[in-house]
Amino acid sequence: MTVTDDSKTAKSSTTVAQGIILVILSLCAILLPVVIRKIFNLTDSTDGAEFSGSVSALLSMALYVIEAFLYLICGWSMSQGKFKIASIYVIYGMLSRIFLSIITALILNQTIIDSLTKSSSYYWLYRIIEISITVIILLLPVTAIVRIIYHTENVKDNKNKVEQQFSFATKKINTDANIRVFRPEEVSDTSTHLTPPEGFSQVMPAVGITGTISVPSTLILEAVPEAKDIIATDNDLPIELQYVIPQISNATLWFTWQQLFRSEVVAAKFQDRWVKIPAKYYVFQIPREYYVSSIESPVWMTREAVPQENDLNIRGVKKSEMIKPENEI
Amino acid sequence: MASINYASKEIYCKLVYYGPGLCGKTTNLQTLFSSLDSSEHGDMVSLATPGERTLYFDFLPINVMTIGSFTVRFALYTVPGQTQYNATRKLVLRGADGIVFVADSQWDIMQENQDSYNNLNLNLSEYRLNLRDVPHVLQLNKRDLPDIAPVWYMNYLLNANNVPAIESVAVANQGVMETLQTLCKFVIRDLVHRYNVGAL
Numbered sequence: 001m002t003v004t005d006d007s008k009t010a011k012s013s014t015t016v017a018q019g020i021i022l023v024i025l026s027l028c029a030i031l032l033p034v035v036i037r038k039i040f041n042l043t044d045s046t047d048g049a050e051f052s053g054s055v056s057a058l059l060s061m062a063l064y065v066i067e068a069f070l071y072l073i074c075g076w077s078m079s080q081g082k083f084k085i086a087s088i089y090v091i092y093g094m095l096s097r098i099f100l101s102i103i104t105a106l107i108l109n110q111t112i113i114d115s116l117t118k119s120s121s122y123y124w125l126y127r128i129i130e131i132s133i134t135v136i137i138l139l140l141p142v143t144a145i146v147r148i149i150y151h152t153e154n155v156k157d158n159k160n161k162v163e164q165q166f167s168f169a170t171k172k173i174n175t176d177a178n179i180r181v182f183r184p185e186e187v188s189d190t191s192t193h194l195t196p197p198e199g200f201s202q203v204m205p206a207v208g209i210t211g212t213i214s215v216p217s218t219l220i221l222e223a224v225p226e227a228k229d230i231i232a233t234d235n236d237l238p239i240e241l242q243y244v245i246p247q248i249s250n251a252t253l254w255f256t257w258q259q260l261f262r263s264e265v266v267a268a269k270f271q272d273r274w275v276k277i278p279a280k281y282y283v284f285q286i287p288r289e290y291y292v293s294s295i296e297s298p299v300w301m302t303r304e305a306v307p308q309e310n311d312l313n314i315r316g317v318k319k320s321e322m323i324k325p326e327n328e329i
Numbered sequence: 330m331a332s333i334n335y336a337s338k339e340i341y342c343k344l345v346y347y348g349p350g351l352c353g354k355t356t357n358l359q360t361l362f363s364s365l366d367s368s369e370h371g372d373m374v375s376l377a378t379p380g381e382r383t384l385y386f387d388f389l390p391i392n393v394m395t396i397g398s399f400t401v402r403f404a405l406y407t408v409p410g411q412t413q414y415n416a417t418r419k420l421v422l423r424g425a426d427g428i429v430f431v432a433d434s435q436w437d438i439m440q441e442n443q444d445s446y447n448n449l450n451l452n453l454s455e456y457r458l459n460l461r462d463v464p465h466v467l468q469l470n471k472r473d474l475p476d477i478a479p480v481w482y483m484n485y486l487l488n489a490n491n492v493p494a495i496e497s498v499a500v501a502n503q504g505v506m507e508t509l510q511t512l513c514k515f516v517i518r519d520l521v522h523r524y525n526v527g528a529l
Contacts, residue, residue, distance in 0.1 A: 249485075251440040278437070278439070280436035283479075293491070299462075300519045303519060306521050308395070
C-alpha cells in the first residue's frame with residue numbers, strides 16, 4: 001500500500017499516535033509485574049539458603065520461565081495488534097507469579113507476602129530472561145511502527161494490513177478523508193496462471209511426427225503481451241505436432257516461447273516464457289488415432305451378474321417390490 | 330470396504346461422488362434425494378458454506394435392494410471439490426466401495442477435471458489402493474451446456490480404466506439415476522464375489 005503525497009502528514013500523525021498508544025500499552029504489560037512487586041515491597045535481595053537445591057527452587061524457576069513465556073506471547077500478540085489476547089497473557093503472567101508465591105509460601109511455611117518478597121537463588125537468571133523479553137516486547141511493536149511510518153508494511157506483506165495491526169483503526173477506507181489507498185497492481189496471468197503445473201518438465205519433440213496445428217495468436221499474446229508488436233493478432237499461429245503429441249494426455253499444452261518460435265522470432269527476453277494452450281483449441285485438429293487407448297476393463301467389470309441386480313431399480317423402488325429375503329443367491 | 334451387520338441383516342456400502350469444484354456432485358445427491366421414494370432414503374446431510382459450496386461432505390443413505398437375507402444400504406457421500414480441502418476428500422474417500430467421478434463437461438473446466446482425477450488417484454494410493462481395483466464410473470455432467478468437450482475426448486482424458494461413462498444433466502435429473510444404478514451393480518457384483526454374500 002502506498003499513500004499519496006498530500007495525505008502523508010495526516011497519515012504520519014495518525015500512525016505516530018497509534019504507535020505511542022502501542023508503546024504505552026506495551027510498557028503497561030511489562031511493568032505490571034514490577035508494579036505488583038513494588039506494592040508488596042519486593043526487594044532484589046536473594047535468599048539462597050532457603051531455595052538452593054530444593055524442590056521449591058526448581059518449581060519457582062519453572063514458573064518464572066512460564067511467566068516469561070507468557071509475557072513473550074503477550075509481546076508478540078501486541079505486535080500483531082491483538083490487544084485482548086495480549087491482556088489475557090498479562091493476566092496469566094500475573095496469575096503464575098501469584099501461584100508461585102502461594103506454592104513457595106506453602107513449601108517454606110511462609111506467609112504469601114513473605115513469599116512474594118523473596119527471590120530464589122536463580123534470581124539473576126530470571127532477571128536476564130526478564131530483561132531479554134522486555135527488550136523483545138519493546139522491539140516488536142517498534143518494528144511494526146517503523147514499518148507503518150515508512151509505508152513499507154504492505155509492500156513487504158500484503159496480509160499485514162493496518163486494520164490487523166491496530167484493532168482500533170478504521171475497518172473501512174474513509175473516502176472523505178484525504179487518504180487514498182493504492183491497491184497492488186492486478187497480477188497478470190503471465191506470473192500466476194501461465195506457469196506449468198508442479199512437476200511439469202519441458203517436453204522433447206516426438207520423432208517421426210510431422211504437421212502442425214494452428215491456435216489463435218491471442219492465446220500467445222495473453223501469455224506474452226509484450227510480443228504484440230511481433231505477432232499479428234488476427235492470424236492463427238502454427239504449432240508443430242511433434243511438440244503437441246507428447247502432451248495430449250494433459251488437458252493443457254505448455255510451450256516455451258522458444259518452442260513455439262524456434263527459428264523465426266526469438267526475442268531473448270521471451271525465450272523462457274510459458275504459453276498455455278487449453279484443450280479446446282487443439283483437440284479437433286489432432287488425428288483421432290492419437291487418442292486411441294487400448295486399456296482393458298478392470299476385473300470388477302467382468303464379474304458375473306448377480307440375479308438380484310435385475311431388480312435393482314433406483315428409480316423410486318418400493319420396499320414391497322424388493323426381493324424377498326427368502327430368495328437367496 | 331463394505332460392512333456387514335449380521336444382527337440386523339444389513340450390508341452397508343459407501344459410495345463417494347468425487348470431482349472438481351462445482352461439477353455437480355451435491356446436485357447429484359439432491360436430485361436423488363428428491364427423486365427417490367422417501368421410504369427408500371434417509372435424511373440428506375449437507376455441510377455447506379453460505380455460498381452452497383460443500384464444506385465437509387454431503388451424505389445420503391439409500392436402501393436399494395436385498396441380497397439373500399440381507400438388505401443392502403448405500404451411503405452416498407460427496408467430497409468438497411475445492412483444492413484446499415484435500416484432507417477432507419481423503420478422509421471421505423476412506424473405505425469407499427464405489428466411486429462416481431463427476432466431470433464437468435465444459436472445455437474451460439477440463440484442466441480442473443484432470444487435476445481432480447489425478448488427485449483421486451493420488452489419494453487412493455495413499456490408502457494403498459488403485460483406482461482400477463475400486464468399482465467406479467465416470468459421469469460426464471452438464472451435457473446441456475454449450476462449449477462442452479466431446480465424450481470421446483473426456484473418456485480419453487478421464488477414463489484411464491475404460492469404465493462406463495454416463496452423460497448427465499444433474500440439475501434436470503438426466504443420467505443421475507443411471508449413474509448410481511450402474512455403479513451399484515458393479516459394487517454388488519464385487520461384493521458378492523468378494524464376500525460370497527449369497528452364502529451368508
